[in-house]
Amino acid sequence: MRILVVDDEAAVREVLTQRLASWGHEVTAARDAEEAAGRAAAEAPDLVIADVVLPGLSGVELLERLKAGDPARPVVLITAHGSIDDAVAAMKRGADDFLTKPVDPELLRSMVESMAVRLEDSRQAEELQRILDRGSGAPGMVGRSPAMVELVRLIASVAASDAAVLVSGESGTGKELVARTIHSLSERRDGPFVAVNAAAVPEGLMESEFFGHEKGAFTGASEQRAGCLERADGGTLLLDEITEMPMALQPKLLRVLEEGSVRRVGGSREIPFSVRVVAATNRDPLGAVEQQLLREDLYYRLAVIPIHVPPLRERAEDIPLLAQHFVRELNAKHGTAVEGIGEEARQALLDHRWPGNVRELRNAIERAVILAQRGWIETSHLAPLVSVTARERSAGLHIPPGTTVAEAERLLILDTLRRAEGNRTETARRLGVDVKTIRNKLKRYGESSDES
16 A cells, blocks of 8 residues: 655654565655645655644644645544554544554554555445446446446347347346346337236136236136236337246237237237237246147247346356445445445355346345344354355265265266256356256266256
């Protein structure tokens, strides 16, 4: 750091300057408040250490002048031994810390190292804010990893067309955000954006939700209602969790999309519509076709442009940027004044596996912001997250010495299958092999589960 030492005693200035310089800092010194104020304006030190008792303006008055010019710059005051009143007054006026004479070298070093860490945290937070302010060109899309840059490029290139898009990715990765971004960058941006979750609609109401119904079409149909295809006319329709749609309804949806018109339940006339369709699923789309959860013809109708949203663990370099984005967003929501993520807390975020992806990260930051209120998020504010990460580490796969390669492979596959909650497609993805390979291996091991 660049440190300015202010003391009217030449011997004290010399000792402090030599010690701080020996610890790798760039140090300048001033004998009174007026000289210190001039040096601070010209040199912009990262830290000021000043005696309270100075000729002319006092150290407390210097503190006020420095804080008026740069409230974020830390100022530490040196008080007489045992002068608690001076220390309390200094802290009330905005001092970041205080030391007592004679200055203990170890306390000084500890305090300066702490200030250096906080300065680095501030610089990282400011850099992240600059990146966030510049934006990615895609509303709400936060990240600068190669995977995220490629995702934004793909979104920008397809947004101008009306081609159907199928967005796949694990739960919490931001598939709806991708759909909304495509809509906001398209020629349909002034039209409606309608999202319907196939997994959340009761099966008995599915046709009515998609196609609408006429009054009296069935028991409880007390009034006419437009379906989501009509409501999205002129805009974008997000078909979320498309693989959860009943198979019996899928050919009807395909016909409606192919013809561009819909007949309400109980109705007799075809109602034309113009909709850009974006479908989304947290399953492997081709795996869903293979498992007969998604009709092949509907898949090819929806997947004109397939887009995969990578899980957060595959773009870990985006975690600090996303965390800072959520800090800013949640400060506005909760009226807090959190500056950013401390170094140890940032490392804890990087160490976590994030099975819940971006949604889980946002929830963790929201909890931490509420607990911290102001200043910096520390590991104590991430306690549940840190404990989960520790358990994950302790539960790592153990392969005893002398294990054959074939047996080690078996242990690895079964452990990965367990962590993927029995999902063979996800197991294959994590291990970087074809799902057929996993099926064949499990069959050989006598694992006959029918799970995907």
